[in-house]
Amino acid sequence: MSSTHDAGGASSPASLRELLPVPGRVDVDPAEAYAYPPVSDRPWVRANMVASADGGAIGPSGRSRDLSSAPDRRIMGVLRGLCDVVVVGAATARQEGYRPVRPREVWERLRAGRPATPRIAVVTRSLELDDALLETAPEDARTIVFTVSDAPIERLERVSAHADVVIVDDVSVRPAHIVRALAERGLYRVLTEGGPHLLGEFVAAGLLDELCLTTSPRLLGVGSPRIVAAPPPAAGEAGHLSQENVPLRLAHLLENEGNLFARYVRE
Ligand SMILES: NC(=O)c1ccc[n+]([C@@H]2O[C@H](COP(=O)([O-])OP(=O)(O)OC[C@H]3O[C@@H](n4cnc5c(N)ncnc54)[C@H](OP(=O)(O)O)[C@@H]3O)[C@@H](O)[C@H]2O)c1
Incomplete structure (x- = not known):
């Protein structure tokens, strides 16, 4: 990690x-701290999520x-610069107004030998996606859409x-389908930005290798969902609440302005 060792020193705001x-x-150089x-x-498969102090x-x-x-x-910018593809659930894409990733000058070194931007891969049954997410992507970073065979x-x-x-010939796009299809396209450095339903599916499938979790110094109370949620049952499937107990190793814990940045890696 290229960083200055200063045990007693206070950090500057940035x-x-x-x-x-x-x-x-x-x-600390986040590009080195978060290298794949x-x-x-x-x-x-790495996830990047943010949660309040009360979850x-x-x-x-x-x-x-x-x-x-x-x-x-x-941190989010650096994680995007490091990855080959950003995988996201369609509700997050709609709610957060996802667009193709814009290139950044600071990524030149991070992305040497790769397209200037990572691709966005969106998972959807409804195919309700904003035109701009599909139409404005550069040719070498076209948006990937994962869907099911009975999509409209x-x-x-x-x-x-x-x-x-x-198109997955199943009632649901499984995380294993996603990981396999990305590998076939040479996209090995995967970053999922959620949302909670999609992340819950990756956890349940045992396919999450790493969780990058920002803890934000605020309280959201009981009305706020967690970073994982039960997948809504697809047609023909029984819904279930899976419970896991997967040990993780804390690879690092960073801090800035009261935000904690934990990198957990699956043992
Ligand atoms: N705190 C954080 O770090 C964080 C990160 C991301 C998002 N969020 C927030 O989370 C909310 C959205 O997350 P969410 O959990 O409700 O939804 P989500 O996981 O982003 O997306 C769910 C949608 O993805 C599609 N989908 C998911 N699994 C699928 C499967 N197996 N097969 C086919 N399609 C599948 C479906 O899309 P269709 O409906 O199109 O069929 C489903 O409705 C937003 O409020 C967002 O702001 C927070």
Whole structure:
């Protein structure tokens, strides 16, 4: 990690301070702190989520922006710069107004030898997607749409005209379908930005390798959902609330402006 060791020093407002594993480092370089492990024979699936101190994931605005902050957006930008593809549930894409990722000058080094931006992959049954998400992506980073075989046919034609569509012959797009199809496209560094329903499916499938969790210093109360939610039952499927007990290793804990940035890796 390229950072300055300063056990007693106070961090500047813009600097990331390491609390663990080396307490006291300041000006931690997030690109190094969050580097993906070397590419292996299957994608590495990382999630990036933000929660309040009392575990809420959605603020009064109905978006996660109530929880976000300049340091959180900085980390989010670096995580996007590092990944090959951002996987997101359609409700998050609609609610948060997802568009193709815009290139950033600071990503040049991070993305050397790769397209200037990661692709967005959106998971949907309804195919209710904003035109801009499909139509404004650059040719080398076209949006990928994962859907099911009984998706509305008239929407499928429109979506297929602008995006790469992966149709899964099942009642539901499973995380295993997503991971396999991304690997077939050479997209190994996967970043999912949720939302809670999609993340819950990755956890239940045992396919989440890493959780990057920002804890924002605020309380949202009992009305706010958590960062994972039960998947709504698809037609022909019984809904179930899965319970897991998966051990994680805390790879690092960083701090800036009272926000905690934990990187948990599956043991
Ligand atoms: N705190 C955070 O870090 C964070 C991060 C992301 C989002 N959020 C918030 O979370 C909320 C949205 O999240 P959410 O959990 O409600 O929804 P979500 O997981 O973003 O998306 C759910 C939608 O994705 C599609 N989908 C999910 N699983 C599918 C499957 N197996 N097969 C086919 N399609 C599937 C369906 O789309 P269709 O409806 O199109 O069929 C479903 O309605 C927003 O308020 C957002 O602001 C918070």
